[in-house]
Amino acid sequence: MSTVKDIQKKACIKLSKKEEAYYENAFSEILKYVQQIVSVNSKEDTPIYTHDHIPKQLREDTVENSTVVNSILEQAPQKEGNYFKVPPVLGGK
Amino acid sequence: MPWINKSVYELKNALEKKEVTAVELSQSLLSHAKKHNKKINAIISFNPKLLDEAKDSDQRRATNTLKGELDGIPIVVKDMFCTKGLKTTAASKMLENFIPPYSSTVVKNLQNAGALLLGKANQDEFAMGGTNEYSYFGNCLNPWNTDYVAGGSSGGSAASVAGGFAPLALGTDTGGSVREPAHFCGVVGLKPTYGRLSRYGVISFASSLDQPGIMGKQVKDVALALQVSSSYDPKDATSANCEVPHFSKNITSNIKEKKIGLLLPENGVDKNIVEKFNAVKEILKEQGCKIVPVSFSYLSSVACVYHIIASSEASSNLARYDGVRYGYSADFSKKPAENLMDFYATSRAEAFGEEVKRRILLGTYVLSSGYYDAYYKKACQLRYLIAQEFKKILQSVDCILSPVSGGVALKVGANKDNLSKNYDHDWLTVGANLAGLPALSVPAGFSDKGLPIGLQLLSSHFQEQTILDVALNIEENLQTYKKKNSFCS
Numbered sequence: 001m002s003t004v005k006d007i008q009k010k011a012c013i014k015l016s017k018k019e020e021a022y023y024e025n026a027f028s029e030i031l032k033y034v035q036q037i038v039s040v041n042s043k044e045d046t047p048i049y050t051h052d053h054i055p056k057q058l059r060e061d062t063v064e065n066s067t068v069v070n071s072i073l074e075q076a077p078q079k080e081g082n083y084f085k086v087p088p089v090l091g092g093k
Numbered sequence: 094m095p096w097i098n099k100s101v102y103e104l105k106n107a108l109e110k111k112e113v114t115a116v117e118l119s120q121s122l123l124s125h126a127k128k129h130n131k132k133i134n135a136i137i138s139f140n141p142k143l144l145d146e147a148k149d150s151d152q153r154r155a156t157n158t159l160k161g162e163l164d165g166i167p168i169v170v171k172d173m174f175c176t177k178g179l180k181t182t183a184a185s186k187m188l189e190n191f192i193p194p195y196s197s198t199v200v201k202n203l204q205n206a207g208a209l210l211l212g213k214a215n216q217d218e219f220a221m222g223g224t225n226e227y228s229y230f231g232n233c234l235n236p237w238n239t240d241y242v243a244g245g246s247s248g249g250s251a252a253s254v255a256g257g258f259a260p261l262a263l264g265t266d267t268g269g270s271v272r273e274p275a276h277f278c279g280v281v282g283l284k285p286t287y288g289r290l291s292r293y294g295v296i297s298f299a300s301s302l303d304q305p306g307i308m309g310k311q312v313k314d315v316a317l318a319l320q321v322s323s324s325y326d327p328k329d330a331t332s333a334n335c336e337v338p339h340f341s342k343n344i345t346s347n348i349k350e351k352k353i354g355l356l357l358p359e360n361g362v363d364k365n366i367v368e369k370f371n372a373v374k375e376i377l378k379e380q381g382c383k384i385v386p387v388s389f390s391y392l393s394s395v396a397c398v399y400h401i402i403a404s405s406e407a408s409s410n411l412a413r414y415d416g417v418r419y420g421y422s423a424d425f426s427k428k429p430a431e432n433l434m435d436f437y438a439t440s441r442a443e444a445f446g447e448e449v450k451r452r453i454l455l456g457t458y459v460l461s462s463g464y465y466d467a468y469y470k471k472a473c474q475l476r477y478l479i480a481q482e483f484k485k486i487l488q489s490v491d492c493i494l495s496p497v498s499g500g501v502a503l504k505v506g507a508n509k510d511n512l513s514k515n516y517d518h519d520w521l522t523v524g525a526n527l528a529g530l531p532a533l534s535v536p537a538g539f540s541d542k543g544l545p546i547g548l549q550l551l552s553s554h555f556q557e558q559t560i561l562d563v564a565l566n567i568e569e570n571l572q573t574y575k576k577k578n579s580f581c582s
Binding site (some may be wrong): 003004007008009010011012013014015019023026027029030031032033034036037038040042046047048049051053054055057059068071072074075076077078084085086087088089 | 191192194195286287288301327330331332333334335391393394397398400401408412416417418419420421422425429430432433434435436437438439441442445450451453454455456457458459461467468470471472473474475476477478479480512513516517527529554555
């Protein structure tokens with residue numbers, strides 16, 4: 001299975017055969033580019049970066065009434081009553 | 094047109110002295126922008142309520158109830174910022190018809206200070222790109238020469254200020270997307286410290302790197318807009334709860350005794366830029382600054398680290414676009430979707446552009462099992478080392494002066510098919526995003542071909558005042574803003 005064929009499923013983007021061939025080419029060039037990182041020296045125990053200049057802010061997790069349901073549903077491509085409408089989840093191939 | 098190409102302070106002054114009304118000013122800028130937008134495509138949509146809002150501003154002025162420092166000043170906002178009731182597209186087919194139910198905090202802060210929204214600026218789709226050639230709405234061109242790009246991703250914002258559409262514009266900067274177009278278009282562009290400006294209501298690209306930024310004609314304008322835009326925002330978990338300095342009151346061009354670190358790579362920088370860099374170095378010496386050369390050992394790998402992290406975060410952030418709740422949804426009226434996954438994947442394939450798909454695929458790949466440690470984890474470790482190195486350098490200097498980019502504005506189409514060259518293009522700007530540091534592009538002159546050149550100033554967390562002060566000094570000495578392009582003559 002080609003890289004792009006496999007990755008497009010995980011990325012949830014349906015590519016045509018022509019696009020697949022195009023992205024296969026583009027992808028091999030990008031992979032060559034990002035492989036540079038493998039040769040950069042770093043120790044196994046190097047910490048992972050965090051934004052430590054921002055003081056941690058904790059707040060009470062309180063529920064607030066939302067009054068934006070209608071304006072949010074206005075943007076929905078398909079809706080039924082107060083719900084977003086989607087194709088059947090079960091029963092497809 | 095007398096009000097084109099003026100600074101915020103000049104316009105504020107004219108409004109205060111009743112030389113012009115907010116309505117007249119808005120009309121003047123709007124007709125100028127509409128006329129020239131046909132040539133450079135800097136604005137995606139104009140605000141239909143601009144003149145009504147200007148009328149309200151005049152009313153407030155007449156009754157002495159001004160909202161704040163920017164009352165009556167028209168601004169342009171990148172189309173990444175949600176604006177309640179006004180289309181917000183991220184320059185993507187995915188959000189072509191999206192009308193947000195709320196406004197972003199930064200836009201609200203500016204509007205609460207009386208700023209008037211003239212229009213939403215063109216950009217690279219979802220802010221992914223450095224030339225504004227990846228917009229669903231077409232390229233944005235450079236007002237100094239329309240054969241060249243405006244830069245990206247905030248190309249429309251930079252071109253709007255350079256073309257005299259508005260004295261101020263909002264952009265976003267994930268890897269240089271404010272500073273690079275500012276350099277290409279000859280305007281001031283500031284990326285504040287990560288956390289200084291709220292990201293609430295800004296369409297997400299890479300959340301640990303994204304930061305709203307400000308572009309303006311002159312340094313003092315940017316200082317004022319930064320002050321007005323900054324606020325702690327509980328709606329953004331990474332908003333910094335710290336005092337906002339009075340940037341516009343404190344700003345000074347007296348930079349005697351400041352220690353400036355010079356970072357000029359030996360290779361990869363256009364001779365025109367090197368020339369301007371050296372000229373500014375001499376100015377800073379004359380001003381009594383202490384100049385020390387500095388080196389940065391990750392220059393060759395920093396862009397690669399950035400692209401791995403940014404693509405990973407993008408692949409996760411853009412998973413929200415599913416064609417169900419908002420945004421583009423594929424038409425299945427002739428052939429129903431096979432299942433829910435087919436529904437999602439078809440909508441996403443039809444609505445995302447080429448570069449966005451490329452980055453989502455890359456991000457998905459480097460986060461997938463078996464590759465995570467080699468790519469993503471290692472990039473996060475290198476990001477830590479990059480930040481540590483900046484910290485070390487900035488312990489011995491107040492700020493670092495460097496080029497913004499290796500070259501001046503590119504010809505339209507020059508780099509489009511050269512992906513690795515395109516990705517490496519950000520090597521001098523992405524460090525500030527990876528380390529969360531404030532950085533600014535200040536105009537420093539023009540190349541042999543008459544294209545603008547900016548230089549970058551970078552400082553420690555929350556030290557925007559330092560780079561604003563140094564930039565003001567450079568601006569006062571060079572007065573680059575006095576040179577006009579054909580749009581503003």
